[in-house]
Amino acid sequence: MKLHDVRRLTPITQEYAYFQSSGFSPKMEPVIEETARWARFHNAGAVAPGIHDKVLKAFEETREKVARSIHADADEIVLGENTTIGINIVANGIDWQPGDNVILSDKEHPGNRITWYSHVRRYGIELRFLPVVHDEEEMMDAFLPLLDARTRVVSISHVCRRTGQRLPVRPLIDVAHNRDVPVLLDGAQSYGAIPVDMRALDCDFYAFSGHKYIMAPQGTGGFYVRRDRIEWLKPSWIGSHSQKDFDNEGGLTLLDEAKRFEFGTRNLADQVGFGYALDCWQEIGWSNVFAYIQEYTDRTKAALQGVSGLVLHTPLSYEKSSGIVTFSIPGHTAAEIQERLLEEKVLVSPLEKDGALIRVSTHVFNDEGDLTRLVAGIESMVRSR
Ligand SMILES: Cc1ncc(COP(=O)(O)O)c(C=O)c1O
Known part of the structure; x- marks a missing residue:
């Protein structure tokens, strides 16, 4: 099995951009x-x-x-x-x-x-x-x-x-x-x-x-x-x-x-x-897994930093962080953001019921398209305010 097989073997990734592995992850078919x-x-x-x-x-x-x-x-x-x-x-x-x-x-x-x-x-x-x-x-x-x-x-x-x-x-x-x-x-x-x-x-x-x-x-x-x-x-x-x-x-x-x-x-x-x-x-190699999560998380942080008004709560340096990226958007509750992203088939987790923090957890099955959908969904929400 290779790193790129993980997405193909994980059915939910065909429908959703799945960013909730910190809660529970989807499972590979095998x-x-x-x-x-x-x-x-x-x-x-x-x-x-x-x-x-x-x-x-x-x-x-x-x-x-x-x-x-x-x-x-x-x-x-x-x-x-x-x-x-x-x-x-x-x-x-x-x-x-x-x-x-x-x-x-x-x-x-x-x-x-x-x-x-x-x-x-x-x-x-x-x-x-x-x-x-x-x-x-x-x-x-x-x-x-x-x-x-x-x-x-x-x-x-x-x-x-x-x-x-x-x-x-x-x-x-x-x-x-x-x-x-x-x-x-x-x-x-x-x-x-x-x-x-x-x-x-x-x-x-x-x-x-x-x-x-x-x-x-x-x-x-x-x-x-x-x-x-x-x-x-x-x-x-x-x-x-x-x-x-x-x-x-x-x-x-x-x-x-x-x-x-x-x-x-x-x-x-x-x-x-x-x-x-x-x-x-x-079989995939742990070092490949950790390197992918790091690289994808860094890209997610960079993309989210480009969204006007968004506040990042995760340390920027990967040595001080992991596969989680947490953000808030002043003026929007986490529940609103989650609901809006769900319309785009993007799954993220609000961290508390009435709070503002949204958690995105990245994994090796997340691809460029998932990140584009995440950022586009947030941008369209910010624009429509
Ligand atoms: C930091 C932390 N500790 C404990 C738990 C509970 O995990 P479990 O349901 O496997 O006991 C979670 C679940 O999200 C967690 O994030």
Whole structure:
């Protein structure tokens, strides 16, 4: 498979200029077909000899592929349904005491907020918010005073979902680690969009989705836990398959691997489809994918900058951003812009119900025609005002 095949194999791109991969991406036909093939195969008799074992083997191969895609090892990977599961494994894996605190950024997705908000009520913890600003030094200066002896974890986006800004995570991690505070990165917007390397980042935890930039089946994702943090996290949700051994009197030994956080009957076919999507990117070449997203995003920024009155909210330099371009047009709500663009068959996301920010996420299936339609739609709206 080559980079240019992705558009041809993704049916929705024939009808829409699809700029919503940060929410959920469309899937390539072969990914859907492979997922369906495994679901059908499993359905031929999950308890018949040889069938379930084969599906389980393919599921474990997905774990290895996921691990390779972020430069981790398979025993550090939990396969789950989304990013939020990983965040919950951490949030519910700490022995909270009243007065403990957690540091979030002020621009987190509800998935990296709500579970912490509920812990304020449940355990009496305190939330501290780091303002996300474009100036990295200012962010670092604001970070240090938030940390103290009662900070148990920092849980922050790798890439900000609102503007696509890459947060200065490596320096934040270094500062937190100097105080023995672990860091959880919300990777929903970085995984598959920019290179991600667990060893280079040295975060303790990384939660991510398959259904965004990876274009894997809906309800696929994963969670990385650095090997030395596996024992540190208290297993809150466990069950059949989490154990190495147990007896009838209460004796229990959990698996040594991150897999101990998985339990029960799973949707294996979707996860195998996730693995297949990773095979496709591997064949295309990750460096080609990242280079295309970068080049297309830069062109999108340049084109939008040419629209009179439009305000760009994403940092211009690609090193500080990713595949997201966020803009507003004073005098128009995001809902109006979204509706007008829908008439042109251009799909974008308004960032909040009554707000002004529109998010465009670019992917390798977006072509010149998509960009022309996006810009023409916005220009015609601005002109008709
Ligand atoms: C930054 C961020 N975190 C978490 C999520 C939630 O992802 P999921 O639905 O896969 O749990 C999203 C979804 O858009 C997101 O953008």
